[in-house]
Amino acid sequence: MAETARITRGRGQPGDGRPDGHLFDRELAHLPPEARWREWMNRVEAAIFAASEPVGRETLARVVGENCSVDLLIDDIREELRGRPYDLVAVAGGWKHLTRPAYADVIRSAFGTGAAGSGRARDLTQSDVLVLNAIAYFQPITRGELSSFFGKEVSRDLIGHLRGAGLIAFGPRSPTPGAPYTYVTTKEFLLEFGLDTLRDLPDFEALEDAGLLSEEKLLAGDIPVGLADEEAG
Template identity: 55%
Template sequence: MVGQGASVDLLIEDLAADLDGRPYEVARVGAGWLLRTRPAYAPAIMAAADADGQSLDLGEFDIAVLAAIAFHQPITRDGLKEIFGKEISRDLIGRLSEQSLVATGPREPRRGAPYTFVTTEAFGMESLRDLPDDEQLKDTGLG
């Protein structure tokens, strides 16, 4: 659409400059680019997107568990316990399941094998490649 020989990096820089001061930014994710909400605007956008009061109503720890499942899937409750240093309640996993964010994943083909958990399409990722890498997490202060 922009012609052969066009510099994608320069186009991205132009787009980033155009978005300066707006609630969105362009961020590099893996080998591609992502248009995302700037953290300062997230509460207002989330409030505006709350169609008929259907917010996810997740606490900070709930979100942390959901992120751990996304990064380490398939993962068992014991695996989550190793990450957080405490037992993850069935109620928490149940709430994430009720909101269609988490589903049961594969189990070993043996009797009594523990359930694993994976994220669903409702989590909003096309692929696990959409997750930020270690360097991106460090850039945001999370790594």
């Protein structure tokens, strides 16, 4: 009876208190194993569904048992979503509900947007994409280094456009003379292009071997001319 009463009040962990003074029951020890696993699956999916940004493992761990594997829960949820027009996708260091690529045209027709991300990529010019590619693969990189790479000046306006779209940000200052800023990609970049981490970028050498990317193709891009001096701040 004492154990039953304690479970009724909740078996939360330190810091799991709710505003009403009750503890949040993470462990669900009073449920049979199958029902407990099902409830943990429901909690994880509910938390991801309610969030506007990808939800990380640490956040999801707050709503399930201490020794519960979030990854196995995600696997089981994704298995149940087979055949549905949406999925749980690992992106930008967490998980997010995203519609499947096959339904991109449906979403675009209905709302004028794509199946993933915020649609920032649709506003990019060919020049933007070429420079963004270089930053993604060679970050942290300065504007001067980008200009040297392409053999023509990369403009401040182009860099400003990518920063304004939230796809790149300032990185550490370069140790070269003048200590110019470097540029790096952002979490929004990962989200926009459906990547979990930068390790998910296609292998540069593999793209070259497949003939899909080459220095010649990059250098053929129409890169706008900008000011010659480096940004100092």
